[in-house]
Amino acid sequence: MYLAKLAMVAWLMFMNIGHEVIKCDQAKIDTITPTKLFTKLDADAILGASTHITDSVPKNEGVKFTYLSGYKTDQKDQKSGKIGALYFFFEAYNNLDGARERFSDVLVSNEPHGARAVDHFGDEALYHTDNQNFDLMMVRKGRYVFSIKINKRTSTTRLDALKKVIKRIADQI
Numbered sequence: 001m002y003l004a005k006l007a008m009v010a011w012l013m014f015m016n017i018g019h020e021v022i023k024c025d026q027a028k029i030d031t032i033t034p035t036k037l038f039t040k041l042d043a044d045a046i047l048g049a050s051t052h053i054t055d056s057v058p059k060n061e062g063v064k065f066t067y068l069s070g071y072k073t074d075q076k077d078q079k080s081g082k083i084g085a086l087y088f089f090f091e092a093y094n095n096l097d098g099a100r101e102r103f104s105d106v107l108v109s110n111e112p113h114g115a116r117a118v119d120h121f122g123d124e125a126l127y128h129t130d131n132q133n134f135d136l137m138m139v140r141k142g143r144y145v146f147s148i149k150i151n152k153r154t155s156t157t158r159l160d161a162l163k164k165v166i167k168r169i170a171d172q173i
Contacts, residue, residue, distance in 0.1 A: 043071035048156030077154035
């Protein structure tokens with residue numbers, strides 16, 4: 001449990017590298033519901049196994065709205081011995097510039113480590129993996145930025161399901 005929390009904190013810090021906080025007017029943030037964008041069924045499909053929610057954290061930080069949810073598989077993968085895990089992170093900015101800057105900061109700071117831009121998902125998207133333990137897809141569509149990070153890849157993890165879920169969410173925003 002401690003390592004899972006530590007990994008999540010490290011990931012959130014990783015996602016914030018080089019990010020400048022942009023003030024936004026909370027009255028202008030609309031009512032997209034992140035809990036409806038990404039569900040347990042999506043986590044089950046991506047991880048290829050039954051999951052349970054481990055985190056669900058909405059934050060109205062005064063400068064933006066964020067939502068983080070985490071899921072883990074109910075059982076260890078028999079082949080890898082790992083418990084699969086993934087995180088969904090959603091950010092709503094008051095203006096387009098804030099979302100563009102956020103996406104750009106993450107892409108630029110992670111390109112030296114293998115992140116690359118990909119097409120056909122929202123206005124901008126990136127994919128980053130170490131081909132063994134994690135996969136990250138981040139999308140900007142308009143003034144929204146969301147990402148799904150598979151933090152424990154197992155033999156049942158389905159990257160095709162990840163792409164389908166990412167596309168569906170981007171189409172819903």
